[in-house]
Amino acid sequence: MMATQFPSQSQSMELLIAYQQNPSVAIRNQLVLLNAGLVRQIAHRIGYQCAEPYEDLEQIGYFGLIRAIERFNPRQGSAFSSFAVPYIRGEILHFLRDKGTVLKIPRRWQELQREAQKVRQELTFTFGRAPKDVEMAQALQVSLEEWRESKAATDNRLLLSLDATVCQTVDYSVTLADTLPDTRYQALQQLEEERQQLQGAMSQLEEKTQAAIELVYIRELPRKEAAKRIGISPMTVTRRLQRGVEQLVSLLQPQNTERLAS
Numbered sequence: 001m002m003a004t005q006f007p008s009q010s011q012s013m014e015l016l017i018a019y020q021q022n023p024s025v026a027i028r029n030q031l032v033l034l035n036a037g038l039v040r041q042i043a044h045r046i047g048y049q050c051a052e053p054y055e056d057l058e059q060i061g062y063f064g065l066i067r068a069i070e071r072f073n074p075r076q077g078s079a080f081s082s083f084a085v086p087y088i089r090g091e092i093l094h095f096l097r098d099k100g101t102v103l104k105i106p107r108r109w110q111e112l113q114r115e116a117q118k119v120r121q122e123l124t125f126t127f128g129r130a131p132k133d134v135e136m137a138q139a140l141q142v143s144l145e146e147w148r149e150s151k152a153a154t155d156n157r158l159l160l161s162l163d164a165t166v167c168q169t170v171d172y173s174v175t176l177a178d179t180l181p182d183t184r185y186q187a188l189q190q191l192e193e194e195r196q197q198l199q200g201a202m203s204q205l206e207e208k209t210q211a212a213i214e215l216v217y218i219r220e221l222p223r224k225e226a227a228k229r230i231g232i233s234p235m236t237v238t239r240r241l242q243r244g245v246e247q248l249v250s251l252l253q254p255q256n257t258e259r260l261a262s
Helices: 009-021 025-034 036-047 054-071 080-099 107-127 133-140 144-161 183-202 207-218 223-230 234-261
Strands: 165-168 173-175
Touching: 009 025, 009 080, 025 036, 025 054, 036 054, 036 080, 054 080, 107 133, 107 144, 133 144, 183 234, 207 223, 207 234, 223 234
Parallel strands: none
Antiparallel strands: 165 173
């Protein structure tokens, strides 16, 4: 099987900028073709967990890609691929729920969760509290991502088992919970948009103001230490923080107003 090919970042970004300046079907189609590998990758991954044909999942994924193209702001400096993934995956999962397809839980995840019951009890006794995800993953000798995915899949299955069955097939049943919107990926989409907006606004601040905000508010360094690293006085750091926050509020406010209007 050939490896999935992805476009260069500069190639996609040039077209994304051109599309934002002058939206056209021709440019949009070029972007869809350039990023088709991303859709195929996600469709393949989901396809292993459900009974729907891969071709159907791929076609639905393109709708999510188009939505991402239309909403992406290239001036905010983020990678398009990280922005598009929640849209593509979310569109496919919405399609599966609408169609009444239940995602299957891999056998390895089922075994992992059975083993986790004993490990959770042992760690709770040792720590005197419920173990964190990273502690569970370490104890089970799996990655944090795999642990969280297996736990989420099991939690969803337990919730579905409490719901009334609305459709029954040979291999599985469809419940009312399958028709609910995928709020997780809607939230991811919103968080990614907000991150891009903040990053774009930060890029418009003076360099030392950016550094002050990053060191104090993001890295949580004392203002005295931040001042030493930037090469200014602590009092100047305080002034730059105040000015920077005011500028960020001013820069972000029009975007929030536009979102509320839409």
